[in-house]
Amino acid sequence: MMNDKFVVVGRLERPEQTVTKNVPWYKEHPVVAEMMLVILFSGCFLGIPFLPKDPTFMDILKYGIAPGKEFFFGTDTMGRDIFSMIWYGGRVSLSIGILATLISTAIAIVVGAVSGLAGEKADTLIMRLTEILLAIPNLLMVIFLQAILGTPNPITISVVIGVTSWMSIAKVVRTEVRQLRNSEYILAARMMGGNFFYVLWHHLTPNFISSIMFMVVMQVRSAIVAESTLSFMGIGLPLEIISWGSMLSLSEKALLSGNWWIIVFPGVFLVGTLLCITEVGNYIRKRVSAGDSML
Amino acid sequence: MRKIIGRILVFFVSVLLLSFLVFAISRLAPGDPLLSYYGDRVEKMTPAERAWAEKKLGLDEPILTQYGNWMQNAAKGNFGISYKYKQDVIEVVLERLPYTLVLGGIGFVLTFGLALLIGMVCALHEERWIDRIICKVGTVTSCIPEFWISLMLILIFSVELQVLPSSGAHSLTEDSFIDRVWHLVLPMTVVVLGHLWYYAYMIRNKILEEIRADYVLLAKAKGLSRRQILYRHCLRNLLPSYFSLMAISIPHILGGTYIVETVFSFPGIGKLAYESARFKDYNLLMVLCILSGITVILGNMIAQAINERIDPRIRAEEVFHDER
Numbered sequence: 001m002m003n004d005k006f007v008v009v010g011r012l013e014r015p016e017q018t019v020t021k022n023v024p025w026y027k028e029h030p031v032v033a034e035m036m037l038v039i040l041f042s043g044c045f046l047g048i049p050f051l052p053k054d055p056t057f058m059d060i061l062k063y064g065i066a067p068g069k070e071f072f073f074g075t076d077t078m079g080r081d082i083f084s085m086i087w088y089g090g091r092v093s094l095s096i097g098i099l100a101t102l103i104s105t106a107i108a109i110v111v112g113a114v115s116g117l118a119g120e121k122a123d124t125l126i127m128r129l130t131e132i133l134l135a136i137p138n139l140l141m142v143i144f145l146q147a148i149l150g151t152p153n154p155i156t157i158s159v160v161i162g163v164t165s166w167m168s169i170a171k172v173v174r175t176e177v178r179q180l181r182n183s184e185y186i187l188a189a190r191m192m193g194g195n196f197f198y199v200l201w202h203h204l205t206p207n208f209i210s211s212i213m214f215m216v217v218m219q220v221r222s223a224i225v226a227e228s229t230l231s232f233m234g235i236g237l238p239l240e241i242i243s244w245g246s247m248l249s250l251s252e253k254a255l256l257s258g259n260w261w262i263i264v265f266p267g268v269f270l271v272g273t274l275l276c277i278t279e280v281g282n283y284i285r286k287r288v289s290a291g292d293s294m295l
Numbered sequence: 296m297r298k299i300i301g302r303i304l305v306f307f308v309s310v311l312l313l314s315f316l317v318f319a320i321s322r323l324a325p326g327d328p329l330l331s332y333y334g335d336r337v338e339k340m341t342p343a344e345r346a347w348a349e350k351k352l353g354l355d356e357p358i359l360t361q362y363g364n365w366m367q368n369a370a371k372g373n374f375g376i377s378y379k380y381k382q383d384v385i386e387v388v389l390e391r392l393p394y395t396l397v398l399g400g401i402g403f404v405l406t407f408g409l410a411l412l413i414g415m416v417c418a419l420h421e422e423r424w425i426d427r428i429i430c431k432v433g434t435v436t437s438c439i440p441e442f443w444i445s446l447m448l449i450l451i452f453s454v455e456l457q458v459l460p461s462s463g464a465h466s467l468t469e470d471s472f473i474d475r476v477w478h479l480v481l482p483m484t485v486v487v488l489g490h491l492w493y494y495a496y497m498i499r500n501k502i503l504e505e506i507r508a509d510y511v512l513l514a515k516a517k518g519l520s521r522r523q524i525l526y527r528h529c530l531r532n533l534l535p536s537y538f539s540l541m542a543i544s545i546p547h548i549l550g551g552t553y554i555v556e557t558v559f560s561f562p563g564i565g566k567l568a569y570e571s572a573r574f575k576d577y578n579l580l581m582v583l584c585i586l587s588g589i590t591v592i593l594g595n596m597i598a599q600a601i602n603e604r605i606d607p608r609i610r611a612e613e614v615f616h617d618e619r
Binding site for chain 2: 128129131132133134135136138139141143144221225228229232233235248251255258260263264267270271274275278279282
């Protein structure tokens with residue numbers, strides 16, 4: 001009887017069962033924001049040939065026309081079509097945002113990794129210097145760099161913004177690297193003759209990239225804000241180079257004449273873009289770490 | 296005691312380094328400082344006149360000597376004259392400082408008061424409609440660049456409705472208290488709106504973290520109401536991080552007044568700094584940079600000190616961190 005109950009029959013073959021989450025791919029994704037960013041990017045980078053008017057053409061006779069059938073968003077104080085300018089200028093603004101972020105992230109990773117891998121004293125020194133750099137008013141640095149680099153164009157503006165905004169990411173990279181540097185695999189890679197950049201690129205970066213990803217996305221946002229603010233204040237792009245910021249630098253004249261559309265439309269596009277980027281950034285942060293550091 | 300001396304040393308070395316960096320940067324940048332002193336007359340000057348003018352302002356010597364001279368005078372409390380205003384730098388700064396302190400100071404208090412309030416409301420109603428609405432609206436406001444929100448406010452309240460003034464700290468014709476407050480409304484709104492959500496969201500998340508601690512469960516089991524637990528226990532535990540957040544953000548909020556002051560032509564430090572950097576008013580620029588640098592460094596130090604004094608856990612964490 002007992003044998004009937006406990007017969008050894010070998011391994012019972014069961015179909016492999018995996019837990020499948022019944023969640024559609026778009027759940028939790030900020031779909032609206034992503035769609036809008038795709039539309040915006042394709043419009044700005046591919047849509048230029050299809051614009052209704054030439055954005056650079058100054059029609060002196062038709063300045064300050066209110067939004068209507070011919071000019072969807074009206075014309076600015078120099079007679080340019082605002083609708084066309086927004087798409088045309090968006091290309092510049094978005095490129096500056098991305099390029100500046102690439103520059104600042106690259107600097108931040110290198111400085112952070114050097115500081116993280118260096119000895120106690122060098123580390124303290126680098127971090128103190130970073131803090132002092134943070135204490136210099138951004139405005140001064142920007143004006144100084146602009147003066148060195150000559151007349152502003154999108155590339156110099158990206159460099160200026162990139163060079164002045166790497167410090168906070170560098171701090172995070174340093175903290176991460178300090179935690180990673182004693183791992184065996186780093187030691188092994190060093191012993192096999194991997195140089196600094198090899199170890200940085202193949203072993204360190206993949207490990208800390210997720211913790212700076214949110215900051216990097218937010219850096220795109222602040223770079224776009226920086227460009228528009230600088231151009232608005234008259235120390236960024238000149239009027240001839242169309243970007244959202246340089247379009248808004250006409251706003252003082254617009255305020256005097258009450259041409260609200262010159263201020264409102266580029267601004268709405270600017271704020272909308274920033275909002276979409278923020279949504280994507282928040283999504284990345286939530287996915288990477290629930291309730292991690294706030295910085 | 297040794298620690299305090301160490302801190303003070305670090306502070307002075309930092310300020311010294313900062314002053315040298317700013318000095319070098321501003322002198323190396325191309326541009327003509329004589330322009331801000333003599334205005335348009337510079338273009339008509341002969342080379343001999345130029346040389347004389349440069350010698351008079353001490354601009355003909357090598358940078359290191361110039362820096363040495365500046366340090367010597369600064370140690371005696373003499374920071375030179377502003378090239379543009381032809382006045383003692385300290386006087387120029389002191390004249391403008393109250394405006395920025397009022398704008399930044401009241402803005403600071405308002406921002407943090409409101410941030411705590413909003414953070415508490417959100418945390419009390421976590422994931423309910425009121426929290427969600429506030430979070431959405433907050434995210435939107437945090438995305439609006441300060442200069443654009445200023446423009447919109449001017450457009451709505453000064454141009455369309457014509458109820459609030461758009462520039463200056465007081466009217467040309469009258470200068471009463473009410474008039475000044477009236478001129479402060481729009482700039483203040485921008486200063487507060489520009490930073491509010493950033494801090495409110497941080498405080499909200501801190502509270503949410505706090506109410507998941509074990510002692511909250513105990514307090515609840517003891518029979519305290521939600522509000523009592525929040526006010527008596529959670530907020531008290533939050534205070535150190537709240538204060539250190541405040542200390543770190545002093546320069547942040549003061550820096551935020553730069554753009555606001557420029558847009559609203561508000562005669563404060565920010566506008567002065569912008570002008571002095573653009574027109575190479577060296578002596579003025581140095582003092583302003585050092586002032587703002589000192590606030591940044593002091594703010595960070597105060598934050599660190601608060602953390603260590605009130606909450607020993609942070610020090611322990613740091614030690615742990617270093618050992619890893």
